[in-house]
Amino acid sequence: MDLLMKPLIALVAGFLFSFGLCLGGMTRPQVVIGFLDLSAWNPALLFVMLGALLVHAPAYYFLKHRKTPFLDLHWHLPRTKKVTGRLVFGSMIFGIGWGLAGYCPGPALASLSTRSSEIIGFVLMMVAGMKAANILIGSKK
Amino acid sequence: MWMAFIGGLLIGLAATLMLAFNGRIMGVSGLLNQSLKAPSQDSLWRWSFLFGLIGGGFLMHALSPSFFADTSARTFIHVLIAGFLVGFGTTMANGCTSGHGICGVARWSPRSVVATGIFILSGMICVGLLRWMGWTF
Numbered sequence: 001m002d003l004l005m006k007p008l009i010a011l012v013a014g015f016l017f018s019f020g021l022c023l024g025g026m027t028r029p030q031v032v033i034g035f036l037d038l039s040a041w042n043p044a045l046l047f048v049m050l051g052a053l054l055v056h057a058p059a060y061y062f063l064k065h066r067k068t069p070f071l072d073l074h075w076h077l078p079r080t081k082k083v084t085g086r087l088v089f090g091s092m093i094f095g096i097g098w099g100l101a102g103y104c105p106g107p108a109l110a111s112l113s114t115r116s117s118e119i120i121g122f123v124l125m126m127v128a129g130m131k132a133a134n135i136l137i138g139s140k141k
Numbered sequence: 142m143w144m145a146f147i148g149g150l151l152i153g154l155a156a157t158l159m160l161a162f163n164g165r166i167m168g169v170s171g172l173l174n175q176s177l178k179a180p181s182q183d184s185l186w187r188w189s190f191l192f193g194l195i196g197g198g199f200l201m202h203a204l205s206p207s208f209f210a211d212t213s214a215r216t217f218i219h220v221l222i223a224g225f226l227v228g229f230g231t232t233m234a235n236g237c238t239s240g241h242g243i244c245g246v247a248r249w250s251p252r253s254v255v256a257t258g259i260f261i262l263s264g265m266i267c268v269g270l271l272r273w274m275g276w277t278f
Binding site for chain 1: 142144145146147148149150151152153154155156157158159160161162163164165166167169170173174177178185186187188189190191192193194195196197198199200201202206208209210211212213215217219220221222223224225226227228229230231232233234235237238239241242243244246247248250251252255256257259260261262263264265266267268269271272278
């Protein structure tokens, strides 16, 4: 029973996340680019972030006092707190790609529904970029 | 802007479900990257989430294709380059807009706050340069 509950929760979360992205305008690249464009600023992305934080930040505050999540024996939270060169470099590269196309990973996957060659190409290249980074990170260990 | 705010509330709710029940950070880049590695006992919930994310897009598209209107001026080759940079950068940084920008900032994780500040700034500089080069969006 519990074995199926976790995938079910993930499925519901996936749908809710997708609906939220679409309603928030995050699947329209010009809205995302508009947030990054100071010459014609569109604050929609800021409102999406504020809405998400308004729910999730208090939820985290209450949940962190619990010993375990409801369906698992442990929390799976990142332990590391160190700001590394890799984090800074990766975020810079991500930002450039984000500004160039107006897609980050979540909205890109949700936009596969358009079946446009652009978004399919974007997602395939995104996976290629992930694989390249995996190799680079693995080789440095 | 009310729709954007309501969309944000739904995203926050999704992140809260993942954290409260499964004890997981709802970060799409890491989730996708891990789901494409060798199958493990975590594969099923990862694929379920991705199925919901992609399937939700199809439902919204059936409701109204205008949710996905794309009027920005970049060409196919720019989109391909951007895709590679997004995949590479988010994996190097261990997170994207969802994992760092929402989940991490909500937890006030120093790494996520720094990452979010940098990718927003870097995106603004990128768009600013493209504007300066004469691009319209």
